[in-house]
Structures are given as C-alpha cells and as structure tokens.
Amino acid sequence: MEHYANRVSRCRExxxxxxxxxxxxxxxxxxxxxTGDGRLCAxxxxxxxxxxxxxxxxxxxxxxxxxxxxxxxxGFDDEVGLIHSVAHFFKQFEIKxxxxxxxxxxxxxxxxxxFTHPHAKPEEVEARDCTPLMSELRxxxxxxxxxxMKRAAEVAAIGMKAAVAMVxxxxxxxxxxxxxxxxxxxxxxxxxxxxxxxxxxxxxIAHGLPTLRKIEQNDLVMIDLHPVVNGYSSDLCxxxxxxxxxxxxxxxxxxxxxxxxxxxxxxxxxxxxxxLEQNMHGIFKEAGHGEHIFGPPIHGIGIEFEEAPLPAGHAxxxxxxxxxxxxxxxxxxxxxxxxxxxPWGVREEDTVxxxxxxxxxxTDFPRQLTLxx
Amino acid sequence: MEHYANRVSRCRExxxxxxxxxxxxxxxxxxxxxTGDGRLCAxxxxxxxxxxxxxxxxxxxxxxxxxxxxxxxxGFDDEVGLIHSVAHFFKQFEIKxxxxxxxxxxxxxxxxxxFTHPHAKPEEVEARDCTPLMSELRxxxxxxxxxxMKRAAEVAAIGMKAAVAMVxxxxxxxxxxxxxxxxxxxxxxxxxxxxxxxxxxxxxIAHGLPTLRKIEQNDLVMIDLHPVVNGYSSDLCxxxxxxxxxxxxxxxxxxxxxxxxxxxxxxxxxxxxxxLEQNMHGIFKEAGHGEHIFGPPIHGIGIEFEEAPLPAGHAxxxxxxxxxxxxxxxxxxxxxxxxxxxPWGVREEDTVxxxxxxxxxxTDFPRQLTLxx
Numbered sequence: 001m002e003h004y005a006n007r008v009s010r011c012r013e014x015x016x017x018x019x020x021x022x023x024x025x026x027x028x029x030x031x032x033x034x035t036g037d038g039r040l041c042a043x044x045x046x047x048x049x050x051x052x053x054x055x056x057x058x059x060x061x062x063x064x065x066x067x068x069x070x071x072x073x074x075g076f077d078d079e080v081g082l083i084h085s086v087a088h089f090f091k092q093f094e095i096k097x098x099x100x101x102x103x104x105x106x107x108x109x110x111x112x113x114x115f116t117h118p119h120a121k122p123e124e125v126e127a128r129d130c131t132p133l134m135s136e137l138r139x140x141x142x143x144x145x146x147x148x149m150k151r152a153a154e155v156a157a158i159g160m161k162a163a164v165a166m167v168x169x170x171x172x173x174x175x176x177x178x179x180x181x182x183x184x185x186x187x188x189x190x191x192x193x194x195x196x197x198x199x200x201x202x203x204x205i206a207h208g209l210p211t212l213r214k215i216e217q218n219d220l221v222m223i224d225l226h227p228v229v230n231g232y233s234s235d236l237c238x239x240x241x242x243x244x245x246x247x248x249x250x251x252x253x254x255x256x257x258x259x260x261x262x263x264x265x266x267x268x269x270x271x272x273x274x275x276l277e278q279n280m281h282g283i284f285k286e287a288g289h290g291e292h293i294f295g296p297p298i299h300g301i302g303i304e305f306e307e308a309p310l311p312a313g314h315a316x317x318x319x320x321x322x323x324x325x326x327x328x329x330x331x332x333x334x335x336x337x338x339x340x341x342x343p344w345g346v347r348e349e350d351t352v353x354x355x356x357x358x359x360x361x362x363t364d365f366p367r368q369l370t371l372x373x
Numbered sequence: 374m375e376h377y378a379n380r381v382s383r384c385r386e387x388x389x390x391x392x393x394x395x396x397x398x399x400x401x402x403x404x405x406x407x408t409g410d411g412r413l414c415a416x417x418x419x420x421x422x423x424x425x426x427x428x429x430x431x432x433x434x435x436x437x438x439x440x441x442x443x444x445x446x447x448g449f450d451d452e453v454g455l456i457h458s459v460a461h462f463f464k465q466f467e468i469k470x471x472x473x474x475x476x477x478x479x480x481x482x483x484x485x486x487x488f489t490h491p492h493a494k495p496e497e498v499e500a501r502d503c504t505p506l507m508s509e510l511r512x513x514x515x516x517x518x519x520x521x522m523k524r525a526a527e528v529a530a531i532g533m534k535a536a537v538a539m540v541x542x543x544x545x546x547x548x549x550x551x552x553x554x555x556x557x558x559x560x561x562x563x564x565x566x567x568x569x570x571x572x573x574x575x576x577x578i579a580h581g582l583p584t585l586r587k588i589e590q591n592d593l594v595m596i597d598l599h600p601v602v603n604g605y606s607s608d609l610c611x612x613x614x615x616x617x618x619x620x621x622x623x624x625x626x627x628x629x630x631x632x633x634x635x636x637x638x639x640x641x642x643x644x645x646x647x648x649l650e651q652n653m654h655g656i657f658k659e660a661g662h663g664e665h666i667f668g669p670p671i672h673g674i675g676i677e678f679e680e681a682p683l684p685a686g687h688a689x690x691x692x693x694x695x696x697x698x699x700x701x702x703x704x705x706x707x708x709x710x711x712x713x714x715x716p717w718g719v720r721e722e723d724t725v726x727x728x729x730x731x732x733x734x735x736t737d738f739p740r741q742l743t744l745x746x
Binding site: 039040041057058059060062063077078079080104105106107108109110111112113114129174175177178181182185186188189190191201202204205206207209210211212294295296313314316317318319338340342345 | 412413414430431432433435436450451452453477478479480481482483484485486487502547548550551554555558559561562563564574575577578579580582583584585667668669686687689690691692711713715718
C-alpha cells in the first residue's frame with residue numbers, strides 16, 4: 001500500500017501549493033488513484049495533513065475497509081446522510097475556512113450541490129475546481145502503473161485477435177463486439193470503456209459504437225478496444241477489410257499507418273502534444289487528406305481510457321489545463337483521429353509511454369488491412 | 374417516424390407551458406427520444422415552433438441524416454465549431470431573448486459552458502434546467518415503447534439464464550458476467566447499463582460490479598442485468614446460491630420475495646412511489662430486517678436503466694422533481710433495494726409497467742435460490 005501513501009504525500013504538496021485545505025473526490029478514477037477504491041456513490045476526502053476519509057454506502061463499509069487505504073470510513077443511508085457525513089468530516093478535521101477542491105468537470109450541478117450544501121460545507125470554505133490538480137497528480141505514471149497498462153494492452157490484443165477472427169460478411173458489428181468483450185473478460189478485463197466496432201459507411205463516424213448492421217463483402221471494419229484490467233486501461237484500434245480493399249482504401253490506410261508510426265517515433269521526454277498533432281496532421285495534409293481529418297490525434301490514458309493530457313482546445317471544455325511538454329512516464333494514445341473520406345474511414349491507435357529517449361509502445365498487434373496478410 | 378413528430382409536438386406544449394423558447398439536448402437518452410438518434414458529442418436543439426436542429430461531428434452528418442428525425446443537421450470539427458453552430462441556430466431561428474433549456478443535471482460545468490458561452494447563446498436568453506421537463510415528457514410510455522422494453526426483458530432473461538448456468542464454486546464473478554453479456558449480445562443487446570455480479574460477502578455491497586473473486590461453495594451470488602435492445606432497457610436481478618443456503622439466508626430470501634411480490638401486486642394507475650416503498654420496507658421491518666434496508670426500492674426505467682420517476686429525496690439530487698402518482702404506462706423497476714445483513718445480502722428486481730387496473734410485469738425469470746429448484 002506504500003504507493004498510495006506516496007500519492008497522498010504528493011497530493012498534499014500540490015494542495016499546499018494551490019491553497020487547498022481539503023479535496024472531496026467522487027470521480028472513481030481519482031478516488032482509485034489515492035485510495036485503491038473507486039466505487040460509485042461514494043467520496044474520498046483528503047486533508048492538507050494527508051488524512052484520507054471516505055464516505056460510502058452503509059452496506060459497503062467492510063468491503064471498503066478491506067480494499068481502500070483510508071484513515072476513516074463512514075457509512076450513509078441516503079443523500080441526506082451523505083451530506084451530514086461530509087459536515088461531520090469538516091468538523092472532525094477542524095476545517096472552518098479556506099478552500100475545498102471539488103471535481104466540477106465531473107459532477108453536474110445537482111450532485112455537486114450535495115457537497116456545497118449549507119448542511120455539508122462550512123460557509124467560509126470556498127469550493128473550487130480541483131480537476132486540473134488531480135490530473136497533474138496522475139500525469140506521470142509510476143513504473144508499476146506502466147506495467148499494469150502493459151498488461152491491459154495484452155488483454156486488448158487478445159480481444160482484437162478474437163474480434164478480427166470474427167470479421168466476415170454476414171456477421172454483425174455486435175457479434176464482433178461480443179467476441180472481443182468475451183475474450184477480454186476471460187483474460188481478466190473486469191470492465192470496458194466502450195468497445196467500438198463499426199463497418200462499411202459507419203467507419204466514417206466519429207464514435208462507432210456497434211450496431212446490428214451486418215458486415216458486407218469488402219467492407220472496412222474499425223475495431224477500437226479499451227479493456228480495464230486491474231484498474232488500468234489501454235487503447236488499441238485496428239482497421240481491417242472483409243475482402244479486398246479498393247486502391248483508395250489501401251492508399252489511405254498506408255498513409256495513416258505511416259503518419260501514426262512517424263508520430264510515435266517522435267515520442268520522447270519533452271515533446272509537445274501539439275508537435276505530435278501537427279506532425280500527424282501534416283502528413284495527412286501533404287498526402288491530400290487535409291479535409292478528412294477529425295479529432296485530436298493524441299490523448300492521455302491511464303486509469304481512464306481518455307484522461308489528461310488532452311490537447312489544449314479540448315482540455316478547456318473538460319475543465320483541464322493545457323498540457324506541459326510531455327514528461328517521462330506520461331502515457332498517451334496516438335491515433336485518436338481518423339481519416340474520414342466520406343463513404344469510409346481508416347484509423348489505427350496505439351498506447352505509448354513517454355520514454356526518456358524515445359517511445360515505449362505498450363500495445364502490440366499486427367497491422368493487417370486484409371485478413372490474409 | 375410518426376411517433377417522433379408526436380413527441381416533438383408534446384414537447385412544444387410543455388415548452389410553451391414552462392416558458393421555453395428552445396431546448397438544447399445533449400443527453401443521449403433525451404436526444405434519442407425526440408429524434409431517434411442519441412450519439413455522443415452531439416446536440417439536438419428544439420424550438421418552440423417544433424423545429425429540430427442537430428449539431429454533430431462533421432464526419433457523422435450522413436449517418437445522422439439517415440437515422441434521425443431532424444429538420445436541420447450541421448457538422449462541426451471541434452468544440453469551437455460546436456459553439457459557433459449553436460450561435461448559428463439561435464440566429465437562424467431568430468431566438469434573441471427568452472429562455473433556453475439545458476440539461477444541468479447531466480452536463481458538468483465546463484461542458485455546460487460550451488452552450489452558455491457568449492459566442493454560443495445570445496446574452497438575453499436565460500439558461501434554465503430542462504431536466505424535469507424532459508423526464509415528464511418521457512414518463513408515460515407509448516405502447517410501442519413498452520413492447521420494446523418487453524423485448525429487452527426477454528434478452529435480460531436470456532442473459533440471466535446464461536449467468537445462472539455458470540454459477541458454481543471456482544468460477545469468478547467476471548466469468549459469470551462474461552457469459553451473461555455474451556448471451557445478451559447474441560440476442561440483440563448492443564449495450565449494457567452495467568452488469569452487476571457479486572458473490573459471497575460482496576452481495577452485501579450496494580453496487581456489486583464484478584471482480585475476479587471466485588465463487589466459493591455455498592456463496593450467494595447476486596446478478597443484476599440491464600441490456601439495451603433497440604434503444605430500450607430492462608432491469609432484472611436474481612440471487613442464487615452456489616450450494617446450500619443457510620436457514621437465515623433462506624428466510625431472508627423468502628421475506629424479500631414476499632415483499633417484492635406484495636409490492637408489485639399494489640401497482641396500478643394512481644399508486645404513489647412512496648406507497649410502494651413504504652409497503653416493501655414495512656414488510657422488511659415487520660420481519661425484523663429494519664436495519665438491513667439500503668436504497669430506494671423503486672425507480673423509473675425506459676431508454677435509461679434508471680430514470681425518472683425517482684423517489685422524492687433521490688430525485689432532488691438528480692435534478693428531478695418529486696414524482697406524481699404513477700400514471701398508466703409509466704414503467705418502474707421494483708426491488709432496487711436489498712436486504713443487507715452484513716455478511717451477505719439478497720435482492721431480486723423486476724421491471725413492471727403501470728396498468729390501469731394492475732401491474733404488467735415485463736420481466737419473466739424463475740425465482741430459484743438454489744440451483745436444483
């Protein structure tokens with residue numbers, strides 16, 4: 001449990017720097033990072049002294065005590081009980097003024113209102129958004145976290161293998177997803193941040209959640225997997241053809257792979273998110289695909305399948321700050337954008353840790369546009 | 374597509390009543406209800422005149438035109454483009470003042486901020502929370518919606534059968550979930566609002582997401598499934614024993630089933646949510662289980678696995694209004710609470726439509742605490 005103590009210690013330093021007296025976290029990924037437990041309908045309060053107190057459903061107390069690194073665990077029966085438990089902790093820790101951090105980029109107004117309710121938060125304590133603080137804290141991964149993401153990447157590859165093996169005319173997008181998810185659960189994934197499988201004209205859409213559409217002869221099929229294994233995720237996308245691709249498709253695929261691999265090769269400590277984005281987009285533009293780009297090509301990944309660092313414009317509307325030059329042991333997914341030509345799209349995506357001198361690619365699955373390659 | 378026109382027409386009436394000039398919806402369930410399309414990173418604007426305009430990723434325009442009932446579809450490249458597209462629609466529809474409804478119970482502050490941004494929303498247009506308006510609109514289901522939920526209930530039963538068949542010592546919660554999800558996808562489910570599978574001491578926790586824990590001899594196993602089939606969900610929970618239950622477990626299970634069935638029998642047009650809750654809790658209390666209750670026993674269900682009507686206290690913190698007496702063709706899940714004794718819990722849950730004279734139970738799966746029953 002030592003790494004949780006280290007994380008809380010680093011959290012304290014950032015809280016001190018930013019003038020926080022306490023944080024109250026409800027976002028499962030943030031709770032998980034500091035305590036090892038990120039369940040629904042619960043919260044973790046962290047004080048400037050490094051005390052961690054959790055409020056959880058009354059039913060869950062023993063389970064939380066077994067799974068979480070927390071100094072105090074209290075239970076509540078309902079929302080009003082939750083509010084009172086928050087007030088109790090403010091009193092216990094003698095926090096009467098100053099600032100409390102809440103995740104305003106996560107909690108919609110009514111749920112945020114439970115924590116800012118006059119029966120929960122002392123009036124003199126200002127509520128501020130601690131989203132960027134927590135993202136900064138989680139930005140640089142410990143070696144053990146990268147190992148866990150490597151394992152998640154292996155599970156994603158198992159899912160991709162099962163998915164690709166299902167691709168043929170007459171099989172639905174949903175059938176392909178069923179095969180991928182089943183294989184990943186068998187391999188230890190306990191959750192998925194969405195499994196995207198799209199085919200034919202649907203490969204052109206930005207978020208290709210699976211439908212009952214049946215794959216047709218020569219369709220492109222885009223498969224994008226994000227298993228959660230031991231609390232950590234990875235991001236792996238591949239495009240395959242159920243038959244023979246057109247020359248245009250083959251050309252676009254080759255350009256995509258070249259841009260992706262060229263961009264991954266640029267990854268090392270100190271590189272900027274925008275440098276990577278401009279390189280990838282630049283190759284697309286040079287190849288005449290400037291009008292076919294959608295979406296930022298890079299995002300962070302870790303406990304969540306999409307997390308900070310996010311590119312600057314995107315970050316703002318997710319309550320995040322623009323990212324710094326990428327430090328060693330940050331982890332990103334490269335290839336989040338696609339080439340969307342109108343009737344079809346191509347996309348591949350890999351998970352990459354920032355090494356001191358170069359990329360450490362965590363995902364490992366063959367690139368094979370046609371199934372007999 | 375006629376039912377979408379009818380829904381927009383009813384929406385207009387409620388907007389007029391509540392003084393809205395437009396709604397901007399981003400919650401997939403609300404978008405889906407009015408347009409037939411509820412994708413991520415998109416919005417639907419509805420005007421007081423009943424015009425429906427959608428803003429979607431640039432890549433998705435053709436797909437949306439094929440799937441959605443909308444008068445206008447525009448594309449954007451990024452968040453700034455989204456903001457400009459909103460401004461464009463305000464201008465096109467000549468909405469310069471009055472009120473726009475936004476889903477403040479769904480969008481956290483930074484994402485809400487895209488729609489209230491000075492470059493999106495005219496300054497004189499007030500932004501209000503339309504969460505309760507949309508929930509009221511969706512409260513009474515059309516007969517076709519109840520048919521779709523009946524189909525979702527059949528798929529849940531297929532998943533439950535596959536799950537129960539996997540229950541035995543040595544098999545993990547995750548393996549049981551894999552079997553359930555795979556069977557449900559094969560049967561047409563394209564998504565799941567979480568599949569809960571918990572075992573042994575974990576049956577006592579409020580939200581039993583599956584883990585790698587292996588079922589032990591004589592463990593209770595709680596399985597709670599919510600497939601999405603053709604856009605609609607159902608809620609089915611069963612508790613089974615991997616061996617021989619203790620007399621206490623058998624007794625608690627029998628009390629739970631009696632309370633559930635007695636409460637379902639009370640369901641008819643005009644019944645109050647609190648009447649149902651008090652009946653169910655009352656039976657638990659009489660039987661000496663007053664300290665083992667957690668959570669409201671009833672919630673609404675439809676496009677979402679948990680939606681309005683919610684019990685009054687719960688509703689407030691989800692931005693919803695306290696529910697009216699339940700009208701004919703509202704649909705609820707009964708059994709959302711459990712009996713949590715400490716070392717283990719029991720729970721069963723069914724999906725029930727409100728009939729004029731009595732309950733219309735949509736879920737159909739045997740109650741069988743032991744596997745040889």
